[in-house]
Amino acid sequence: MKLDGSFTIEKANVKFTQIVRNIMEELNRNKELLTLLADVYTYDDYIFTHSFNVTLYTLAIGMELNINKKNLEALGLGAILHDVGKILVPVDTLRKTGKLTEDEFEQIKKHAEYGFQLIKNVHTVSLLVANCAYQHHERLDGSGYPRGIKGDEIHYFGKIIAVADVFDAATSNRVYRKAMMPHEGLEILYAGAGRKFDNTIIEAFRRAVAIYPNGLFIELNDGRKGVVTAQNEGIGDRPMIRILEVNGEQIVEPYEVNLKKNLHLLIRKCLNIQETA
Ligand SMILES: [Fe+2]
Known part of the structure; x- marks a missing residue:
């Protein structure tokens, strides 16, 4: 992207x-x-x-x-x-x-x-x-x-x-x-x-600096989990996330969430790949 x-x-x-x-x-x-x-x-x-x-x-x-x-x-x-x-x-x-x-x-x-x-x-x-x-x-x-x-x-x-x-x-x-x-x-x-x-x-x-580099698995404050896919230039701590898991379940159609536009969302945790469903 x-x-x-x-x-x-x-x-x-x-x-x-x-x-x-x-x-x-x-x-x-x-x-x-x-x-x-x-x-x-x-x-x-x-x-x-x-x-x-x-x-x-x-x-x-x-x-x-x-x-x-x-x-x-x-x-x-x-x-x-x-x-x-x-x-x-x-x-x-x-x-x-x-x-x-x-x-x-x-x-x-x-x-x-x-x-x-x-x-x-x-x-x-x-x-x-x-x-x-x-x-x-x-x-x-x-x-x-x-x-x-x-x-x-x-x-x-x-x-x-x-x-x-x-x-x-x-x-x-x-x-x-x-x-x-x-x-x-x-x-x-x-x-x-x-x-x-x-x-x-x-x-x-x-x-x-990309505070959350591409490829990193993260958990958001609403519990959704995903992977960092792209950076917003000039805002190293609000990247683009591809959501892969909702309510502990892997989803069939992953979608993107842009943290630059969703200021209520925060990255709560960085995950090891094993911590995703
Ligand atoms: Fe030193």
Whole structure:
């Protein structure tokens, strides 16, 4: 099904792929960076996967905000390397399932500065990339770490990566808790909008990212179940759903419901395929 703006989406996809390719080439050219990333991979595979997800979200936001190609590449590089400092945090602390002691939390907080130092030591890379690692836990109101800097003291790239990072961390399974639903991840961002996170960036995220990707099985708040079939451009959390099941029974003739036009309908749950009749 083609929705309004599908042509723009396709064009954006081409640009997106090109930027990701350029970032990979840059990493490939720069063996020191590649080694850092390989160290992350061997150290903890969650951080590695998380870093890739954050990069994709970050680039989607950056493109939505019309950041130019050269800056997008630096931003993407900053995103992929934002958590490299975690390789210097003891793995037992990183993976601890119980409540962290104050000391352990302090150890984890150090990863931002460690990352800055590790990237800064690679002389061929712009300092801006190192600053992405340094600043991604800073918050607009100064409540972040490591320095507690505020507002404009935080580089725009740091603010973008912060939004991507928080969303992916909330919506991923962690050793200490289950993944939240995508809309719950969005709510965390909205709760901090203007105070912790930049409003414009959250809005760009919501427009650019398919919160519920095509192919995902979901349950609506009226109990109907179905599959996401298409996105409405500019509204990443109100996609098109093909209804497959009503009142617990599979229906003979599936039909489409557009959440953009049915604002009373909400996605209540994301389902495994086995949870459908
Ligand atoms: Fe981090």
